[in-house]
Amino acid sequence: xxxxxxxTTGKEEAMKMLIEREMDSGSDERCFYIKRERIxxxxxxxxxxxxxxxxxxLFVITNQPKELYWRLKSIPQFTKLLxxxxxxxxAVEPDEQEFLENLLNGDSEDIVRLSKxxxxxNGEIKSAEGPLKHYIKKIVKKKLRLRYVMIxxxxxxxxxxxxxGIEAE
Numbered sequence: 001x002x003x004x005x006x007x008t009t010g011k012e013e014a015m016k017m018l019i020e021r022e023m024d025s026g027s028d029e030r031c032f033y034i035k036r037e038r039i040x041x042x043x044x045x046x047x048x049x050x051x052x053x054x055x056x057x058l059f060v061i062t063n064q065p066k067e068l069y070w071r072l073k074s075i076p077q078f079t080k081l082l083x084x085x086x087x088x089x090x091a092v093e094p095d096e097q098e099f100l101e102n103l104l105n106g107d108s109e110d111i112v113r114l115s116k117x118x119x120x121x122n123g124e125i126k127s128a129e130g131p132l133k134h135y136i137k138k139i140v141k142k143k144l145r146l147r148y149v150m151i152x153x154x155x156x157x158x159x160x161x162x163x164x165g166i167e168a169e
Contacts, residue, residue, distance in 0.1 A: 002092035002100075003065050004156060005031075005072075009056040015075075016058055022071045029068065030061045034100065036112040038165045039147040046147075053112055053162075059092070059100075096155050103131040103164070114147075114165045125149070125166075132164050144168065 007015040012033040023029045036053040039046050062068050092100070103112045115132035117125045123144060128136055138151040140161065147168075150161045 001061070001063060001065070002097050003060045003062065003068075004090055004092060005058040005060055007056055007058055012052055012055070012058060018075050019058065019060070019072060022075060023062075023068070028061070028063075031058055032110045033058050034104065034110055034112060036163070036165060037114045038163075039114070039167065041146070048114075050111060053103075057156075065091075090157075092156075099153055099155065102134050103162075105131050112164065114167045116169050117166045118169050119144070128166070132166065135164075 005015075005019070016031050016033060019031045023031065034053040035050050038049045038051060040049050041047075060068065104110060105113065107113060112131050115128045115130035117128045117132065120126045125136060125139065125142065127133075132149065132151075135151045135153070138153060139149045140152050141150040143149070144166075148163050148165050150163050152159060152161055154160075155162070
């Protein structure tokens with residue numbers, strides 16, 4: 001199961017390393033945060049940039065969330081596993097996990113890579129390869145010149161707009 005840990009924004013990598021030290025090395029537990037590729041334009045140049053996709057959130061894959069929680073309590077900077085009022089840890093819903101896995105597309109570095117899109121003669125996206133291929137119908141805003149689109153999805157219990165980087169073919 002995937003669980004969400006809320007951490008201080010900008011401290012994702014440092015917290016990931018601290019949490020990994022507390023995890024059982026022989027288990028299949030894993031801690032990560034999701035990054036995305038973006039294209040920045042500077043002085044007419046296109047620069048590939050990697051940034052945190054969900055600032056302040058780490059993901060943990062574990063079958064023993066309560067045991068992990070108690071191990072993480074020893075980390076002073078640890079904030080919290082997201083949970084409901086019933087003290088049950090908030091697992092990522094299966095459809096949310098599928099969405100995140102589709103975005104990651106099996107990337108070993110947990111990076112949402114740029115999606116290659118094909119445009120019709122009117123500049124509309126007619127097809128996509130990569131993370132965006134499953135979500136073309138969910139696009140709510142596109143900025144072709146800035147090389148990104150925004151899609152609406154239900155994630156972490158609410159409707160969210162997620163930015164996905166693109167490159168046109």
